[in-house]
Amino acid sequence: MERFQSLQLIFYFPAARSVAPFSLLRSSSRGLLSITESERGPAGELMATADPIPTSPSPAFPTRSAADLFSDPLDSHPLWFKPNSFLSQDFDSESYISELRTFVPFDTLRPQLQSHLSSLNHELIDLINRDYDDFVNLSTKLVDVDSAIVRMRAPLVELRDKIQGFRSSVEASLVSLRNGLNQRSEAASAREVLELLLDTFHVVSKVEKLIKELPTVPSDWSAGDPNLTDKSSSTNNGLFLQNAESGTNMRETQSMILERIASEMNRLKFYIAHAKNLPFVENMEKRIQNASQLLDASLAHCFMDGLEHCDANAIYNCLRAYAAIDSTGNAEEIFRVAVVAPMIRKIMFHDQSGVVAGTSQDELEGDYQLIKERIQEDCKFLLVIASAENSGLHVFDFLANSILKEVLLSIQKAKPGAFSPGRPTEFLKNYKASLDFLAHLEGYCPSRSAVTKFRGEAVYIEFMKQWNLGVYFSLRFQEIAGALDSALSSATLIPSQNPSLDGGNLTLKQSLTLLDSLRCCWKEDVLILSCSDKFLRLSLQLLSRYTHWLSFGLAARKKGDAGSNSVCEWAISAVPDDFINIIHDVDFLAREVCGNYLGLILQLLSLCSSEVHDSVKESILQGGRSLNDMIPLLIRTIVDAMADKAAEELRQMKGITATYRMTNKPLPTRHSPYVSGILRPLKSLLDGEHAKTYMNMEVKNKLLSGAATEITGRYYELASDLVNVARKTESSLQRIRQGAQRRAGASSEVSDNNVSDTDKICMQLFLDVQEYGRNLSSLGVEASDIPSYRSLWQCVAPQDRQNTIVY
Structure with missing residues (x-):
């Protein structure tokens, strides 16, 4: 079909996504579909002219029957070839090839890919031929598409304009709303600051007003005087007259006012913390400082007055005031200076001439005893008030920061030598007395947590550091x-x-x-x-x-x-x-x-x-x-000493050889004198006073057994050497004698009745060994149980007595 000059239609088939879409189908003798510009209709629509694609099978794909059992099916593939991999969204050809090349050569992979490509082309052709009529009729249905698009576009454009206008209106409203919220937030913040400043001003004014109700000069106070109202200013008569009419004493009234002032000062501190760097607060700083100083001075005077007169209600109110303004340290220091210090110094700095004779001036035990008594008399009332349940006064620690602190300072000044470990005995005595004193103070703690808090105070730790235990x-x-x-x-x-x-x-x-x-x-x-x-x-x-x-x-x-x-x-x-x-x-x-x-x-x-x-x-x-473990080594040392002494006696065995060598002495009939001296040192040691007094039977048996074994071993070594030398010497002399007789022509026969010198030496040694065994038996040692004695017996005994040990 020569009328087709070009083909520009793109096909897309879902069943073959792994194959690149056909963007160009060239005209060929197969009769593929083609479209040209010359075949447009009068209205400009596309006129499709096509020939059906031949459905005859390609030579590369022979037709096979479904019942063909002697050949592979058309879509058969090797196990390593996965066609579904081409359908993956993240398919990458280079990765796929590099993965397969590890176990499939290129020569095998290339035909398989070509075969798969041919099968896909064949499937594409089948799909085109199956829907060919619908494809051809598609162009006839697409009439006046541009007009339809224009008609559809008009309402869409109108809708878009409306949406844009509405969106602009909403954005303007949103901006306005946000601006209003910001203004509202700023106004609320400004209002909060204003209210804070007003509250601060009101609290300062209230504190100043309450302070005016107190005596202007602390020295004007008359302890417990109910007529103190006459000395107050004209502005303080209201509350005073009410308390005077109710029978409340002046000291308690002052403490109640101070507690109220302290609570207001606590509020004032809160306001100032939230209104820092504001000019209004900075301008009021001087007034606040004056009020705080007046409060501290008045509260200190009232607290000291309460301590002096043991006024529990006034002390309780003052402590609550101190706790409210977080000034517990001031109360603890006032109590230390006003009550504890005079008491401790009177005890610690007493006249040294009154020290009892024989005791050290740095001894603390007596001082601690007096301090315990004075604490019971002068301090217990305050400790009871501060430790009352649900009183809110647990923040105070008068035990550590008042009593123990003053005790530490007084010891450092009056008796610094008490902490010196240079005199260990006195140091230990003072240390134990101090621990007992601390235990006494812990007895005033109402709970275990209070004891833990007391031990964790810096003063307690510093006190313990004074004792250099190292x-x-x-x-x-x-x-x-x-x-x-x-x-x-x-x-x-x-x-x-x-x-x-x-x-x-x-x-x-x-x-x-x-x-x-x-x-x-x-x-x-x-x-x-x-x-x-x-x-x-x-x-x-x-x-x-x-x-x-x-x-x-x-x-x-x-x-x-x-x-x-x-x-x-x-x-x-x-x-x-x-x-x-x-x-x-x-x-x-x-x-x-x-x-x-x-x-x-x-x-x-x-x-x-x-x-x-x-x-x-x-x-x-x-x-x-x-x-x-040292006892066996000590026993061994004694054994070696006994063996050395026995060895000195055993050296006399060498005289046996001189006695019987080249002499005509008959066979010996009794033991040598040296035998009785072999075990004499051991016997003397065991029978001595030290052994009877300080040696138990177990050690004695070990010593006797070890010494007998060691001495017998040395006896065997010397005797065996002596016998071996004697036999070698006898053999040499006999060879010399036989050689001389042969040279003289005499008979070399020796009478059997002759006894050799070696036999005499062995007989003497045998008699000595028998006596040695009897001596061992007298000490309580069975000689036959000693391996070295059996060897010694066999070395010197005659042939007929070697197997039987009898002594």
Whole structure:
């Protein structure tokens, strides 16, 4: 169809949104729809001329039957290809391709996309052919569209003009309304300021008027004089006459007026806080200051007058006035200066010549007792008034800011040495007296919250800071730890004097000093419960210091040289009896620490929690176990000393070889003399006075068993070396003798009846070992139970007696 020159119609099909719309359908031999300018009708409407699109299938899309079971359906796709992805609103081709390329190569993706494009084109053609008639008839129905548009546009334009006019009118009304609201708000603010200024002026005038009803000069006041009305100005007779007629005394009347003035002053402060920087208020500032000063002076005079005459009603009204103007500090200061200060100074600054002999001038216990009595007499009435329930006077704290403050100032001036920890005993006495005094003051508090408030006051905190507990503990630490360190620094062990009386039968001064130091930490005249953790740590340090003193000394003795540490010299020079004393002391200290001492500490800390109790108990028991761990080391030290002495006797075994080597002596029939001296030091030690007095049976058995085992082991080492050397020497001599006989042509046979020197030496050793076993048995040790003794027996016994130990 050559008449079609161009195609400019755009098609849009909802069923194929993923495909770009066809903006241009070129004419071709297939017979696609085309529209030209030459085929317009007389009225200018479009005349559509088209040929139907061939419906024959394209060669790329062969027709398949629905029942074809041997081929894939037309819309079949691989699992990785999702056609619905093209319909997404946020579809992006580059992201889609980059996502697929991770597992599909381009060679596979390209044919699949081309196949999908062909299927979409085929579907588009089907849709066009399905509605082809309606599309062609569309142009015939669109007649006089422009005229219809003009007719529809006219009412719309008219409606838009009306809406614009109405909108302008509404906006003008809104602006006018907003302006009116702003003016109204400004007028209301101005009215509030004006009312505030008027109220301020009225309150100032009222305060001045009430002040005029008071005496102009405070000295004109006559305490309790009912004729005071004659001295007042002519403007104050109304209220005074009413109160005089009702029988109310002048002091109570003055306090009531002052309370009213205070309430008005409180209102005035509120108004001034909301009317800052206003010229009207600034102009009235001088009048306000004068009124405030007159109120303070009058209220102070009335309060002091009430205190002087113990007028409860007047005091109550004055306190309410002070609370109203938030001037509690002034009332507390007046009470301190007028009542408390003279009372405290009379007690604290008394004649020092009247101090009782033997007491310090800085002692506070007696002063506190007098202060308690005077508080009961002179201050209790005010404390009761201030602590009355629902009185509204809980804001006052006369205990801290009046009484305690004056007590602190008086002590600092009269007895500054009372706070000095340089004299620990007096310091602790004053500190405990001060705590008792504070507890007495807390007794005036009506509730637990009042006690908490009292303890939180700055004066209370400052008073507690005066007691430097850290310095006190440091001095006590030097005193207690220094005594033990001095005792442990001695080069020798120092016996204690009267051991049965000092420290529960302790034998050494070092041990006695440790026990005294431990007990000193928890004495009543040393301990401060608030520092109990520090004293507990000091107790553990004392135990550790004593334990290290023992362990270092035993280590130095084992090495045989104290070196440059003179603290270990005691261990080098100590004898076994000294170590018996140490074992006794250590055992006693361990039982004392884990028994009575622990009970004392837990009783003093009874108010602590169960967790604290468990922690303290475990730490003390650990200290006791560290002492018990030293007992085996001390026993071992004694065992080594006994073994060394036995080794000196065992050296005489070397004489056995000289006795029987190259001699004609017959076989021995009795043991050597040295055997009786092997166990003599051990027996002497166990039978000595120290062992009987200070060694219990358990320690004695451990010492005996350990010494017997160690001595027997050394005996076996020396005997086995002696026998081995003798046998080697005998073998060498026999070879020499046989060589000489062969060279001389004599017979090399040796008579079986001849006994060798080695046999004689072994027989002597065997007899000695039997005697040694009998000596062990006399001490209570079964020799056959000692492994080294069995080895010794087998080393020297004849062949026929090696398996049977009989001595």
